[in-house]
Amino acid sequence: MPKIIEGVYFIPGQDEMMPDSHTCVIGNPSSKDLSLIDPGLVGKGNYKIDSIRKLGIELEDIKRVIMTHTHFDHIGALSEIQKKMPWAELWIHQAEGDPLEQGDERTVYGMEMFKQVCQMQFGIKSGSLTFKIDRKLQGGETLEIGGMSWEVIHIPGHSLGSIGLYYSPEKILIPGDVLYADHAIGRFDLFGADGVSLKDSLKRLSEREVKILLPGHNRAVTKLPTGYILETLKQWEPCLT
Ligand SMILES: [Zn+2]
Ligand SMILES: [Zn+2]
DSSP: OOEEETTEEEEOOOOSSSOOOOEEEESOGGGTOEEEEOOOSTTOHHHHHHHHHHTTOOGGGEEEEEOSOOOHHHHTTHHHHHHHOTTOEEEEEHHHHHHHHTTOOHHHHSSHHHHHHHHHHHTOOTTOSOOOOSEEEOSSOEEEETTEEEEEEEOTTSSTTOEEEEETTTTEEEOTTSBOSTTOBOOOOSTTOOHHHHHHHHHHHHTSOOSEEOOSSSOOBSSOOTTHHHHHHHHHGGGOO
């Protein structure tokens, strides 16, 4: 389901041995001020770009990349995307943007073992996932982009700088890896993650009315039942300590 509504597009990830995050494009095409959310896994840049073109979207209209967070399966394809769109700005929450600029890759890989696996698998060198950030988000901003208003919600717990993007007129939430369909939530055992923060983040998300959920993995849901986030939180609460 690539087009969710006019101005919100969903490109499913193509998982390999490692997961490839889903990618969203937000903004009304007529605004020529679109944003790409989460490029995905290393090697998936061309697939994402082709999918965007197939939607009839002009690459020149994509003015920025916004990361829900900087895990490898979301940021791996960023340099491929940047090669195709060198003009695009990069917006990331400060808690992950600062370390990323300094070449601190602990959040990207989450754990030392995973770093070694990724570097072997993809031939990536230490320090190559270092990026200049054009705008560091804090959470609480309302982004007036693409003829729409998106609220930035800082939702740590899966990672330090995870953000959710919320579009209240259509009750759309892009929660990154904090929350998925089927009552699943993001893992909270990686670098910078913790269960108590994740619980608090889910609680704050549950205060919004959400009808359309576009998570980083598993599947998009367009008719989310009322109370879904709170119910998910209650199921997981005993583990979130
Ligand atoms: Zn992910
Ligand atoms: Zn993640």
